[in-house]
Amino acid sequence: MSTDNYLRFIWEGCLRNEPKYQELLYKTLSPKMMTVCMRYAKDKDEAQDILQEGFVKLFNNLHNYRGEGSLEGWIRRIMVHCAISRYRKSRTMVLVDDFGEDSNMMAGTTRNNNTLEAADLLQMIDQLPDTYRSVFNMYAIEGFSHHEIGTKLGMSELLSRTTLCRARGILKTRLSRLENKELHAVA
Template identity: 35%
Template sequence: METISYQDVNSQVIDKCKEGDNRAQYELYKLYSKAMFNVSMRITNDYSEAEDVLQEAFISAFKNLHTYKGEASFGSWLKKIVVNAAINAIRKRRSELVPMDERTIGDIAEETYDDDSEWKVEKVRKAIMKLPDGYRVVLSLYLLEGFDHAEIGDILGVTESTSKSQYSRAKKKLLEIMKEPQFAV
C-alpha cells in the first residue's frame, strides 16, 4: 500500500480500516501517530505513559471506527480519543486540580523577559512540563489543543468555571516557573 497524506485520508481508507485491513490501519497509524503522541505527551508529561496512551487510543479508535461518521476530520476524531485516554491515565494517578489567578501567556512573556529579549518557545515548553498535572492538562487542552472551557469541563468532568479558574491558576504558576533562575534569558 502506498504512503498516504492527510489530504488522501478518505472514506476508502477508512472503509478498509473498518473491514479490518491491517495495512490500511498501519497507514493511518503512521500518518497520525507522531502528532497524537505529542498530544498525549503534552497532557501526561511522561514518555512511557504517553506511548501507552497512544497505543490504547489507536486500539480504541480502530475498535470504534464504526462510530466515525466523517462529520469532522479523522484527525479531530482521533485527537478526542487520545485526549480522553490521556485524561484517564492522569486520573489513574489521582491528580487533583488546584486554583490560580488570572493572567495570559502574553503577560507571562512580558513579565518574564525584557522587551529586547526573544521569547524562547523551548523554555516555555519546558516550563509547561513542570506544571502540576491538573494545571498542565487544562493549559494544554486550552492553549495547545484548542478546546474551549465548556469542552474541557466535559472532558474532565468539571464545570466550565472550574476549567477557567484552573487555566488562570496554571498561567500564574507558569509565570512563577518562568521566573526561576534556570529559565532566565
C-alpha cells in the first residue's frame, strides 16, 4: 500500500471517529508536523503545544477536508495556522536592531570544508526574534505573500516586507561573521 493510500485508509477511520485511527494518524504524522511547529516555536515545549493544538483542531474539523490536494499538505497548513494563531495571541511585536548576534549561535555551528550545513542555517533562523522568525518562515518557507502575512499577523504589508528584509540582514551578518571566524581560524 502506498503512503498516500495508507493515509487515506487512516483518514477514513478518523472520519468514522474511531480513536485507534486518530492515534495512528497522530503517530504517523506527528514527527513531520513537529518539524513544522519547531520552525515557529521558541523552544521544543512550545512546539509540542502547537502540535497538540493543531491535532485537536484537525480532529475537530475532519469534515472540512474536501479531498482536494494532498491530505498531508492540508494537515501541515493547519499546523502553520496554529503556530500563527499562537504567535498572535502572545504577540510582543518588538522590532529591535541589535540582538547580540555574536552570542551562542556561533559556538554551536558545525561546518566542514567551508560548506554551510542545513542544521546551521536552521539554527540561525531559530535564533531570530519571534516576529522576524515568523515572517521569514511564512515568506521563505511556506510561500505566503506579504499581504497574507500582514493579514495573519496583524501588521501592514510594508511592515512584513521590512521585517523580512531585517531578518535576511541578520542572517547575512551572522553568515559573514561565521565565515570570517573560520577564515581567521584557518590562518
